[in-house]
Amino acid sequence: MRYYVDKIYIDSIYMERRMSGFVGRFAELAALRKRLSRVSETATGTAVAIRGRRQVGKSRLVQEFCDSAGVPYFFFTATKGVSPVEAIASFLVELKESGLPVDPELVPESAPGGWPDAFRALANVLPQAPAIVVLDELPWLSEQDESFDGVLQTAWDRLLSRHPLLLLLLGSDIHMMERLTAYDRPFYGRADNFVLAPLNPSEVGQALDLDAADTIDAHLITGGLPGILRSWPQRTAPLEFIHQECADPAAPVFGIPEATLLAEFPTPDQARRVIEAVGSGERTHATIAASAGGTAGTVPSGSLSPLLRRLSQEKHVIAADQPLSTRPGKPTLYRVADSNLRLYLAVLRAVHDLARRGRPKQAYDLFVRRWTSWRGKAVEPLIRDALELAAASGTVPWPNAEVVGGWWNRQFNPEIDLVGADRSPVASQIYFAGSIKWLNSPFDRHDLKALLASVRHLPGFEPGESGLAIVSLSGAGADLDTADVDLIWGPAEVLSTWG
Structure with a gap:
């Protein structure tokens, strides 16, 4: 299976995805392919719990992965509010109609014993070659049947994990998905945890x-x-x-x-x-x-x-x-x-x-x-994230700045937009402080004067040792003396930190 791709190959994939409306997610797809490769090499099962907020693209990512994986798969999406009997009936119908069973006629029409019988039916029709099973909106299944998590664990341990199977468990209720693999829950230690973030x-x-x-x-x-x-x-x-x-x-x-x-x-x-x-x-x-x-x-x-x-x-x-x-x-x-x-x-x-x-x-x-x-306030967390990424990659003067936050006192006078330090919330060293001006006017000498006055109140800021950073939507003004400024960023520099 090909995991390393050159730029031309990546560009061709990118164009195909853009035409289909699917963009990015190279790292996430590579992580899923890595686990499928593990399944193929060991001939045993691997489970992955994927969580993330609604509309972040969990189902679309996994569907894209299944379509490109080149192995049989079964994709089941639970329906909120239905009874366990209805859910199991739907599960069996969709299993029979999927491309997973070697012989679809082996899939029973019902599971009198509930989910244990349904999972047994799934295990009986799994191919000997690598395959993928997706259970989407898993928290709804747990909501319908309190015993579901325990049944899934038993089925995984005794039946499913013995096959070359990649089991993907998806859910939008982040807390419930975290609980699925928590130390006091049945599925603890059985699944890799995968948090799907929004597109960067x-x-x-x-x-x-x-x-x-x-x-x-x-x-x-x-x-x-x-x-x-x-x-x-x-x-x-x-x-x-x-x-x-x-x-x-x-x-x-x-x-x-x-x-x-x-x-x-x-x-x-x-x-x-x-x-x-x-x-x-x-x-x-x-x-x-x-x-x-x-x-x-x-x-x-x-x-x-x-x-x-x-x-x-x-x-x-x-x-x-x-x-x-x-x-x-x-x-x-x-x-x-x-x-x-x-x-x-x-x-x-x-x-x-x-x-x-x-x-x-x-x-x-x-x-x-x-x-x-x-926008002027909402952009601040994004810019702090960008500076943390830039420090980690060594593209700013403070590579040891592991965290970037802000500082304020009880009176909010002053309130400093950017503080780079070695740890949080109480640092041992402040590497830089700075200001964000995300307006249609440039950062000028008046803004710099206000920043210099503010940083004098910042505990740990040492003039001449700690640096100064400016991030501005409209760049630096012509009247700005940049001799004391160590970093000036605009939108292009902020965006470039994500590659």
């Missing part, structure tokens, strides 16, 4: 054929979700795309984040109110408590603190940022982790309401009014 900014640029600045805007709008990118015509500027979508209330840019919110938090409970408070711009524990409490009063700390931990550490819907310096700092700031959902809660939901009322012009005007200020 470079892949978004490849999909849409945009320049660097527009690519970064497109990534912020879509969150790198293929489900939205497929509706975005190539070489269409971000504002032009939004203008077109405002005339279509059913557009994915509105529908996908709305569906994600409803799927993860179907009832307007306290968790939903907290997410909406964070999405509307509340960043601190105190302001979130006040906003999420509404007319009922402030949410008690004893309720809010564990809820924020669950939303950040289990659900991964919210990100918690701590000030980065050589001293412990407060407060922790919260944000919606996914930029598309963050944009929906802050801007697109109101835009969508106008679009549904048949007012596309007013909808677009509202987006334009809110876009610039929202």
